[in-house]
Amino acid sequence: MAAFSSICITGASRGLGLEFVKQFLELPQPPRHIFALCRNPEAASELRVLASSHPGVLNVFQLDISDVSQYDGVVQRVSDVVGDAGLNLLINNAGMYNKGIESIKDMTKDELMRHFEVNTVSPILVTKTFLPLLRKAAAQTDESAGAKKAAVAFVSSILGCFSPNIPKNNIYRYTKAALNMVIHGLDIELQPEGISVIGLHPGWVKTDMGGSDGPLEKDFSVRGLKKVLLELGEHNRGKLYQYDGKELNW
Amino acid sequence: MAAFSSICITGASRGLGLEFVKQFLELPQPPRHIFALCRNPEAASELRVLASSHPGVLNVFQLDISDVSQYDGVVQRVSDVVGDAGLNLLINNAGMYNKGIESIKDMTKDELMRHFEVNTVSPILVTKTFLPLLRKAAAQTDESAGAKKAAVAFVSSILGCFSPNIPKNNIYRYTKAALNMVIHGLDIELQPEGISVIGLHPGWVKTDMGGSDGPLEKDFSVRGLKKVLLELGEHNRGKLYQYDGKELNW
Numbered sequence: 001m002a003a004f005s006s007i008c009i010t011g012a013s014r015g016l017g018l019e020f021v022k023q024f025l026e027l028p029q030p031p032r033h034i035f036a037l038c039r040n041p042e043a044a045s046e047l048r049v050l051a052s053s054h055p056g057v058l059n060v061f062q063l064d065i066s067d068v069s070q071y072d073g074v075v076q077r078v079s080d081v082v083g084d085a086g087l088n089l090l091i092n093n094a095g096m097y098n099k100g101i102e103s104i105k106d107m108t109k110d111e112l113m114r115h116f117e118v119n120t121v122s123p124i125l126v127t128k129t130f131l132p133l134l135r136k137a138a139a140q141t142d143e144s145a146g147a148k149k150a151a152v153a154f155v156s157s158i159l160g161c162f163s164p165n166i167p168k169n170n171i172y173r174y175t176k177a178a179l180n181m182v183i184h185g186l187d188i189e190l191q192p193e194g195i196s197v198i199g200l201h202p203g204w205v206k207t208d209m210g211g212s213d214g215p216l217e218k219d220f221s222v223r224g225l226k227k228v229l230l231e232l233g234e235h236n237r238g239k240l241y242q243y244d245g246k247e248l249n250w
Numbered sequence: 251m252a253a254f255s256s257i258c259i260t261g262a263s264r265g266l267g268l269e270f271v272k273q274f275l276e277l278p279q280p281p282r283h284i285f286a287l288c289r290n291p292e293a294a295s296e297l298r299v300l301a302s303s304h305p306g307v308l309n310v311f312q313l314d315i316s317d318v319s320q321y322d323g324v325v326q327r328v329s330d331v332v333g334d335a336g337l338n339l340l341i342n343n344a345g346m347y348n349k350g351i352e353s354i355k356d357m358t359k360d361e362l363m364r365h366f367e368v369n370t371v372s373p374i375l376v377t378k379t380f381l382p383l384l385r386k387a388a389a390q391t392d393e394s395a396g397a398k399k400a401a402v403a404f405v406s407s408i409l410g411c412f413s414p415n416i417p418k419n420n421i422y423r424y425t426k427a428a429l430n431m432v433i434h435g436l437d438i439e440l441q442p443e444g445i446s447v448i449g450l451h452p453g454w455v456k457t458d459m460g461g462s463d464g465p466l467e468k469d470f471s472v473r474g475l476k477k478v479l480l481e482l483g484e485h486n487r488g489k490l491y492q493y494d495g496k497e498l499n500w
Contacts, residue, residue, distance in 0.1 A: 068359050104378050104436060109318050112371040113363065120424065121362040128354050162412070162434055162500035170435070174370065177431035178424045184412055185423055186354060250412035250500070 003148040003230055004088045005032045006137070008078060010065055010126060011094025012036035013044035015207035016155065019222040020091060021047065025054055031088075035078050037063040065094050065122040071129040079133055086136025086150065089229065092123035093155045097172045097209055107171060119175035124182055127152050131195075138194030147233050151196040154183050156240060158201045163249045180240060180250055187238030198232055199240035200225045201248055216243065253398040253480055254338045255282045256387070258328060260315055260376060261344025262286035263294035265457035266405065269472040270341060271297065275304055281338075285328050287313040315344050315372040321379040329383055336386025336400070339479065342373035343405045347422045347459055357421060369425035374432055377402050381445075388444030397483050401446040404433050406490060408451045413499045430490060430500055437488030448482055449490035450475045451498055466493065 007024055011017040013036070021036050034057060038044050041060045051058045059081060063074045078087060096118045101111055130152075138150035159166065160176025180199060187197035202221045204214040224243035228236075231245075240248045257274055261267040263286070271286050284307060288294050291310045301308045309331060313324045328337060346368045351361055380402075388400035409416065410426025430449060437447035452471045454464040474493035478486075481495075490498045 104374065104381075104439060107374060107378060109371060109375055112374060113367065116366045116371065116428075117363065120428075121359060121366065124354065124357060124362065124424075125359055128357060131354070160431070162431070168435065168438075173435055174374075174428045174431050178366075178370075178428035181410070181412070181424050181427035185418065185420070188418075189354060 003145060003232075004151075005085060006035070006082050006087050007031045007033070007089045007091065008035040008037065008087055008130065009091045009093055010037045010063065010123075012060075013038035013040070013047055015209060016202055016205065016218060016222055016225075017091075017093040018046060019218040020093065020226070021050065021058065023219070023222050023226050025050065025058065030057065032057070033081055034058045035081075035087075036060045037065075037074060037094075039064045063126075065126055066117055068125060071126070075129050075133065078130075082133065082136075084136060085140065086138070087130060087133035088137045088145075088149065089151050089153065090127060090130050090134065091153045091155070091229075092126060094122070095119045095155065095209070099211070101171045102168070103170075112171060112174075115171045115175045116178070119172070120178045120182065123154055123179065124186075127186070134195050135193055147196040147237050148230075150194055151198065151229075151232055151237075152186070152190070153229060154179055154197070154199050156180055156183060156199045156201060158242065158248055161240070161248055161250055183240060184238060184250065191237070196232060196237040198228070198237055200228065201240060201242040203243045253395060253482075254401075255335060256285070256332050256337050257281045257283070257339045257341065258285040258287065258337055258380065259341045259343055260287045260313065260373075262310075263288035263290070263297055265459060266452055266455065266468060266472055266475075267341075267343040268296060269468040270343065270476070271300065271308065273469070273472050273476050275300065275308065280307065282307065283331055284308045285331075285337075286310045287315075287324060287344075289314045313376075315376055316367055318375060321376070325379050325383065328380075332383065332386075334386060335390065336388070337380060337383035338387045338395075338399065339401050339403065340377060340380050340384065341403045341405070341479075342376060344372070345369045345405065345459070349461070351421045352418070353420075362421060362424075365421045365425045366428070369422070370428045370432065373404055373429065374436075377436070384445050385443055397446040397487050398480075400444055401448065401479075401482055401487075402436070402440070403479060404429055404447070404449050406430055406433060406449045406451060408492065408498055411490070411498055411500055433490060434488060434500065441487070446482060446487040448478070448487055450478065451490060451492040453493045 134150040157176040183199040206214040221243040384400040407426040433449040456464040
């Protein structure tokens with residue numbers, strides 16, 4: 001069986017999340033199950049078209065990552081599909097950035113708290129919630145899968161890195177620095193349970209969040225990040241990689 | 251005049267904050283004004299005793315840093331004392347750590363949000379609120395003060411650093427990694443306004459927060475951090491220093 005028999009992606013209705021879904025479906029040996037989580041499946045027309053052309057493979061489930069009351073329900077729905085095989089890969093992709101907030105002068109408590117909630121706190125809690133399913137996958141006996149038996153990827157950013165020094169001070173950087181520390185620390189905690197953690201930097205991509213000025217196309221960025229995930233091993237867990245496979249310094 | 255004619259410290263009723271107040275009062279040339287901010291001045295008996303023996307110098311004002319509705323009032327009270335001279339140094343010392351939360355298994359949304367609120371978001375907002383007074387100090391004509399004319403210090407931690415790798419995953423590390431990014435980015439933003447930013451790592455100190463196992467005494471740690479502040483210059487702004495004067499890698 002190919003690596004990652006089952007994959008769950010948050011924020012999957014558009015941008016990088018939707019592109020991940022498309023590219024995993026197009027693999028020569030696609031995953032047996034893909035779970036595309038998004039806030040509003042009704043409005044996710046592209047996802048729904050994909051789901052109808054991939055019955056039994058692509059499942060579109062509703063999840064607003066900032067609403068913890070929805071967590072148990074969505075984990076149960078995923079569990080009902082994967083059963084004892086568990087979940088092999090969780091991609092924490094959902095995030096936000098209100099580009100109006102570049103300066104401390106423009107920062108408000110609501111905006112700061114909301115960015116930490118969506119970009120840092122919710123990915124931690126979503127991961128915590130899926131741990132029982134990831135542990136089931138880690139307990140499978142197929143030793144050839146190695147670090148790929150059970151893994152958590154976080155879509156983070158080089159903007160959360162201290163080096164190189166980017167002369168930019170904004171709310172997004174703070175939340176991604178914290179998320180990078182989550183990646184760094186969580187891999188150490190989950191390693192004994194057979195669960196790998198990895199961070200991904202997509203580059204500056206043309207998306208609704210990245211804007212139209214980004215130099216990279218979605219399909220190019222995700223092709224590179226997907227390769228990083230498919231090559232995940234003991235040597236690169238707990239680290240941050242950009243779209244071209246280069247490891248980034250924190 | 252000695253460096254830092256006026257100093258404002260949050261979380262000043264105990265631990266490192268109270269020790270900063272004591273040691274600044276004991277300087278051969280103490281600041282003209284020290285503002286000790288704390289949540290509950292009524293209960294801060296040590297501060298009140300100090301204030302009565304240093305009338306006109308030590309002012310104890312009430313501030314819960316997580317209650318933004320109190321900000322304007324406390325800034326007005328400080329402004330009434332310092333007038334056009336402005337505020338020379340703000341020390342963002344208040345912070346929290348619920349030591350029960352070391353593992354992702356124990357993390358809840360409330361605890362995560364509360365730690366980010368107190369350790370990261372509130373220091374940003376307190377700093378934003380004091381900017382007008384810091385700008386007044388920066389506009390003073392005493393060129394000999396240099397980077398010390400107007401400065402903001404954040405009490406952060408090596409636990410927020412990525413290097414060296416500490417095999418510990420906890421809520422405190424995430425919030426201090428984000429705070430370190432604030433220090434890093436904010437100095438770049440405030441430099442053109444003549445305001446310096448610096449980060450301080452107190453070490454593991456015997457305090458209510460650090461517990462009784464810490465190897466360092468409060469007076470030792472703060473003596474070193476005070477020296478870092480008094481030696482603040484263009485060469486060390488925007489960086490993180492530990493109690494012995496050593497610069498830390500992020």
